[in-house]
Amino acid sequence: MHAEKIALNRIGFATIGVATIGTLCVGMATRATRVLRAQETAPTSRSVWDGVYTEEQAKRGEELYRKECASCHGDTLVGGGGAAPLTGGAFLSNWNGLTVGDLFDRIRKTMPQGSLGKLSKQQDADILAYLLSFNKFPAGKTELQKQVEFLKEIRFEATKPEAK
Amino acid sequence: MFQWDIKGFVRLCVMGSVLAVLPIVAWAQWKAKDTEWPSYAADLAGTRYRPLEQINAANFSDLEIAWRIKTDNFGNRPEYKLEGTPLMVNGVVYTTAGSRRAAIALDAVTGELLWVHGEHEGARGGAAPRQLSGRGLAYWSDGKEERILYVTPGYQLICLDAKTGARVPGFGNKGAVDLKLNDDQEILPDLTTGEIGIQSAPVVARDTVIVGAAFREGMTPKSMRNNKGYVRGFDVRTGKRLWIFHTIPKQGEFGYDTWLNGSAEYTGNTGVWTQFTVDEELGLVYLPVESPTNDFYGGHRPGNNLYGESLVCVDLKTGQRKWHYQLVHHPIWDMDISSAPILTDITVDGKPVKAVAQPSKQGFLYVFDRVTGKPVWPFEEKHVEVGTVPGEWYSPTQPIPSKPPAYSRNGVSESDLIDFTPELRERGKAIASKYHLGPVYTPPSESKVDGPLGTLTVGTASGGTNWPGGSYDPETHMVYAFACNACAEPIGLVRAPKEVSDMNYIAGTAGEEVKILRGPGENAGADSPMPPKKRAGSGYVPLNVDGLPLLKPPYGTISAINLDKGEIVWQIAHGETPDVVRNYPALKGMNIPRTGQETYNVGTLVTKTLVIAGDGQITTTSDHPRGAMLRAYDKKTGKEVGAVYMPAPQSGSPMTYMVKGKQYIVVAVSGGAYSGEYIAYSLPSAE
Numbered sequence: 001m002h003a004e005k006i007a008l009n010r011i012g013f014a015t016i017g018v019a020t021i022g023t024l025c026v027g028m029a030t031r032a033t034r035v036l037r038a039q040e041t042a043p044t045s046r047s048v049w050d051g052v053y054t055e056e057q058a059k060r061g062e063e064l065y066r067k068e069c070a071s072c073h074g075d076t077l078v079g080g081g082g083a084a085p086l087t088g089g090a091f092l093s094n095w096n097g098l099t100v101g102d103l104f105d106r107i108r109k110t111m112p113q114g115s116l117g118k119l120s121k122q123q124d125a126d127i128l129a130y131l132l133s134f135n136k137f138p139a140g141k142t143e144l145q146k147q148v149e150f151l152k153e154i155r156f157e158a159t160k161p162e163a164k
Numbered sequence: 165m166f167q168w169d170i171k172g173f174v175r176l177c178v179m180g181s182v183l184a185v186l187p188i189v190a191w192a193q194w195k196a197k198d199t200e201w202p203s204y205a206a207d208l209a210g211t212r213y214r215p216l217e218q219i220n221a222a223n224f225s226d227l228e229i230a231w232r233i234k235t236d237n238f239g240n241r242p243e244y245k246l247e248g249t250p251l252m253v254n255g256v257v258y259t260t261a262g263s264r265r266a267a268i269a270l271d272a273v274t275g276e277l278l279w280v281h282g283e284h285e286g287a288r289g290g291a292a293p294r295q296l297s298g299r300g301l302a303y304w305s306d307g308k309e310e311r312i313l314y315v316t317p318g319y320q321l322i323c324l325d326a327k328t329g330a331r332v333p334g335f336g337n338k339g340a341v342d343l344k345l346n347d348d349q350e351i352l353p354d355l356t357t358g359e360i361g362i363q364s365a366p367v368v369a370r371d372t373v374i375v376g377a378a379f380r381e382g383m384t385p386k387s388m389r390n391n392k393g394y395v396r397g398f399d400v401r402t403g404k405r406l407w408i409f410h411t412i413p414k415q416g417e418f419g420y421d422t423w424l425n426g427s428a429e430y431t432g433n434t435g436v437w438t439q440f441t442v443d444e445e446l447g448l449v450y451l452p453v454e455s456p457t458n459d460f461y462g463g464h465r466p467g468n469n470l471y472g473e474s475l476v477c478v479d480l481k482t483g484q485r486k487w488h489y490q491l492v493h494h495p496i497w498d499m500d501i502s503s504a505p506i507l508t509d510i511t512v513d514g515k516p517v518k519a520v521a522q523p524s525k526q527g528f529l530y531v532f533d534r535v536t537g538k539p540v541w542p543f544e545e546k547h548v549e550v551g552t553v554p555g556e557w558y559s560p561t562q563p564i565p566s567k568p569p570a571y572s573r574n575g576v577s578e579s580d581l582i583d584f585t586p587e588l589r590e591r592g593k594a595i596a597s598k599y600h601l602g603p604v605y606t607p608p609s610e611s612k613v614d615g616p617l618g619t620l621t622v623g624t625a626s627g628g629t630n631w632p633g634g635s636y637d638p639e640t641h642m643v644y645a646f647a648c649n650a651c652a653e654p655i656g657l658v659r660a661p662k663e664v665s666d667m668n669y670i671a672g673t674a675g676e677e678v679k680i681l682r683g684p685g686e687n688a689g690a691d692s693p694m695p696p697k698k699r700a701g702s703g704y705v706p707l708n709v710d711g712l713p714l715l716k717p718p719y720g721t722i723s724a725i726n727l728d729k730g731e732i733v734w735q736i737a738h739g740e741t742p743d744v745v746r747n748y749p750a751l752k753g754m755n756i757p758r759t760g761q762e763t764y765n766v767g768t769l770v771t772k773t774l775v776i777a778g779d780g781q782i783t784t785t786s787d788h789p790r791g792a793m794l795r796a797y798d799k800k801t802g803k804e805v806g807a808v809y810m811p812a813p814q815s816g817s818p819m820t821y822m823v824k825g826k827q828y829i830v831v832a833v834s835g836g837a838y839s840g841e842y843i844a845y846s847l848p849s850a851e
Contacts, residue, residue: 011206037304042742071679075673075676075677076673076706078706080381081545082245084244087760089708089712089713089744089745090761090762090781092744093781093783094782095837096784102837105837106244113291113295119316158711159748159749
């Protein structure tokens with residue numbers, strides 16, 4: 001995943017990327033202010049404010065969090081020593097406007113740092129449910145799914161939308 | 165010449181490199197041009213300054229991306245914490261990249277990959293205290309040969325041929341020096357897992373490579389005993405150790421008696437994990453030294469603890485101490501001297517002074533005569549609060565510079581709390597009431613469920629100026645420094661259960677389970693047993709109000725400090741107002757000036773006319789989509805004169821260079837959902 005979509009505008013052109021090493025983008029002359037967002041988020045109807053996990057799931061997630069995550073990110077999710085905070089303004093800004101699936105992807109790809117691949121998708125989904133719960137997003141009646149394609153349909157919005 | 169590694173990331177070609185005939189000269193006389201960027205901080209003086217002006221106030225916003233390189237594949241997984249500042253010499257950009265901490269070389273005009281070198285260190289790399297891509301590397305040349313030097317996560321000093329990326333066989337053992345050996349101490353428990361490493365870039369001065377040491381995060385160590393962070397100099401031609409400086413003195417050495425009860429024997433850490441600065445002409449090296457073992461509790465190391473949190477000047481040839489000044493006596497606030505000292509030739513009261521200026525987490529800019537070590541403006545030993553944590557040893561005084569004034573917040577009182585509205589102010593006060601407040605050097609508190617939970621500090625662990633350091637304009641004698649002005653840090657201490665640590669106290673919150681905290685880039689141990697259930701009665705409260713920072717703006721600043729006068733000339737909020745503040749319902753319609761951001765790792769770049777720095781957080785505004793802005797300020801006034809879009813926050817400090825008539829600015833971006841990427845900006849070619 002993590003495909004980069006780079007807009008080539010009228011001025012821009014791409015020389016031949018020497019793509020031997022992964023995702024190198026060489027010789028791009030793209031007008032900087034017009035680069036599209038790196039992770040396109042499909043328009044969806046659900047957001048983290050719509051009760052996208054259950055309390056039971058968040059409880060399972062908390063157990064896992066304390067065992068697998070808290071040693072770096074702290075019991076109170078504030079991070080520290082460079083481990084990213086998982087609560088508060090900086091955390092919300094990092095994910096605001098993306099999707100729960102983007103956050104899930106990041107966890108799948110890099111965590112737990114010392115033992116990558118140790119956790120199953122279900123476990124990561126449970127941990128994600130705990131993060132949502134800790135950050136005061138409401139619980140609901142259905143669990144957060146473990147398929148990233150579904151999670152990508154849930155918008156991460158830092159601020160509660162006004163009632164319609 | 166291209167040397168592609170065919171199998172993946174195994175090291176390139178050990179073949180072919182012919183060891184050049186070693187000329188017997190005292191010191192290679194090669195000199196970089198001022199259009200190049202040959203050292204981590206631009207030069208050995210730590211200035212982050214280049215006198216370039218093609219990119220200026222009139223055209224900064226026109227910058228385009230000249231080239232970019234994602235670092236995902238320089239390692240077995242992507243990295244989201246890319247902190248490097250590249251070098252540029254002779255049309256080639258060199259830097260570290262990716263979770264492998266590969267060394268790479270790129271064409272400075274096109275970004276084309278010229279070579280890549282990675283070291284597979286197996287379990288040793290996996291156990292390293294400081295992993296990921298690090299902050300960069302060092303370049304050396306005698307005018308003929310060119311070498312690149314860097315330190316791997318597993319703490320090996322690697323020497324490469326800058327033309328090919330191949331190890332230089334005549335350096336150390338086939339191009340590598342094992343830094344865990346020959347260190348005047350046995351690195352325990354063994355070479356594979358023994359805790360020591362480094363993430364900063366080495367420097368080369370005259371023909372000496374200088375390397376420091378770093379450890380795990382020091383809030384909650386398992387033991388009062390740890391390995392020590394000595395500083396060493398190596399011959400850049402042979403890898404031979406030339407000297408060592410004991411940052412914790414050995415018996416018989418000066419300063420040993422500042423560790424009472426023989427505590428110098430077992431206390432560890434106290435390394436230099438950040439950048440060194442060197443005056444090649446004077447032959448002097450400046451060492452910014454970090455905290456001794458346990459950042460927040462010093463009860464097992466009574467005394468002032470030299471050279472903890474000191475600036476030390478040593479001889480470049482011998483490593484012998486010339487002078488030192490301890491900036492924090494008996495350190496218990498994690499005020500590591502965290503960035504490169506800056507060499508400045510200034511004029512004070514009509515007299516020229518060869519000075520060194522040290523930015524700090526606590527917001528003081530300490531200025532010394534760099535030959536004698538005497539403060540340029542006197543420091544006063546002021547009485548500070550003595551705490552009550554059982555077993556702790558307190559220094560009754562701390563040195564406070566009389567000039568310049570503190571350039572960032574370094575203490576917390578009620579007047580520092582959030583005050584956008586009366587309701588938010590009351591909620592902020594309710595949170596703060598659970599903590600002990602006070603000015604700079606208010607000591608840590610024992611955490612109690614009924615209060616205080618700890619001391620609420622700012623200007624400590626992640627406050628003020630951290631590893632990116634400041635910048636300096638040698639023409640106008642101005643220091644420019646970013647500072648986090650609102651990075652609040654609760655420092656509470658709890659009794660450590662025997663099975664967790666042999667120390668009496670470690671960092672923690674009453675009612676919470678006591679455990680070892682780790683940083684990123686540490687090996688989070690697998691197969692650890694399930695922790696006990698959370699105990700009842702935890703008094704934890706988050707240090708924010710609905711995500712709004714507990715302390716009031718500005719959250720992050722850039723200050724311009726005139727060093728001839730010791731005065732702050734201007735200070736601005738740096739960074740877009742965070743989304744949480746801009747979108748907070750109760751603040752809608754209020755006229756809130758730009759707040760800056762509470763990030764701690766923003767570095768600045770100075771050119772002929774501009775100060776340049778990027779936002780440290782993602783925002784989404786009507787002016788730009790989700791992303792962060794790289795900003796340019798008029799260096800005379802601090803007025804913003806241009807900005808250009810970055811897809812993610814600045815995570816490594818920007819640098820600049822000029823090649824074939826074109827100026828480039830390169831910056832590392834990453835964070836959140838965006839993996840590491842170096843982006844080079846330049847102006848559009850003429851139509």
